[in-house]
Amino acid sequence: MKPGCPALSRNIEDYPEGIIIPIDKPYRWTSADVIRKVKFAAIRHFGKKNLKVGHAGTLDPLATGVLLVCIGKATKLAEELQSHDKEYMAGITFGATTPSYDLEKEIDRFFPYEHITAESVSEALPSFIGEQDQIAPLFSAKSVDGVRAYELARKLHKEGRTLDEAAQELIRTARINITELELLEFDDASGDCGMNKRTASMTAGDRGASQSASSDASSRINVTDNSALGLPRATVRMACSKGTYVRAFARDLGEALGSGAHLDSLQRSRSGIFKVEDSMSIEDVIMIFHHPDRGA
DSSP states (O other): OOTTOOOOOSOGGGOTTOEEEEEEEOTTOOHHHHHHHHHHHHHHHHTOTTOOEEESSOOOTTEEEEEEEEEGGGGGGHHHHHTSOEEEEEEEEESEEOTTSSTTSOOOEEOOOTTOOHHHHHHHGGGGOEEEEEOOOSSSSOEETTEEHHHHHHHHHHTTOOHHHHHHHHSOOEEEEEEEEEEEEEESSSSOOOOOTTSSOOOHHHHHHHHTTOHHHHHTSOOOOOGGGOOOEEEEEEEEOTTOOHHHHHHHHHHHTTSOEEEEEEEEEEETTEEGGGOBOHHHHHHHHTOGGGTO
């Protein structure tokens, strides 16, 4: 067991307000994958089959970072926790778009990018500060007439429909608030921003390590690799309100710069007071529920 990991009583009644665990979500895991893994371990540990386990704020499969898992009566706090502001580290590639606005789908269009510089990105960012209407990606968990938007997106994508136009027709705009934007890194074409493991940009080795907890969970999520194309990319720190889609921000930033763009990496570095550096890996969380000293 990792030093510093708390010991848990086997009686859930010892936690009258429930348990909140900040988890650093593994790359290519869905938020539901994390909940299934934790719930199985928690039910086995507490011996309570109807134990409630949920999360406060979905993360995309290709995102990492803070996912708040609520156990027991803490699930009643999920909506409040989800309403808190969040911070992200976003890796954005310019000069190309994908239907999903990230690496889950292959590039569908290329755009001019030679004019994009660190200065032009920095100058464009302030225009996105403040309250604004945002159209979510069609590849999202948004509900459209009772159907998940990503289910419609897959159908429309197979039919050859333009998903940006479909999103404008099907998804209502949401009012969001972006409070901070900061350009951390810019690379004009080399594809190497020199980011470390704790930022949004992850090397292939880092991604492989983050998947090691469960190859079954990660193998279902497709990932394309566009790094060899030599397109310019930026790493942007964003602080924003609940409901903000960083993939949609990348789309809109590309358009504002007279090009196209998509996310190549995303990390939720903070959710409310919970920071990624204080979050636990999925392996450490499972060890809490299976500590050998307690005969699990």
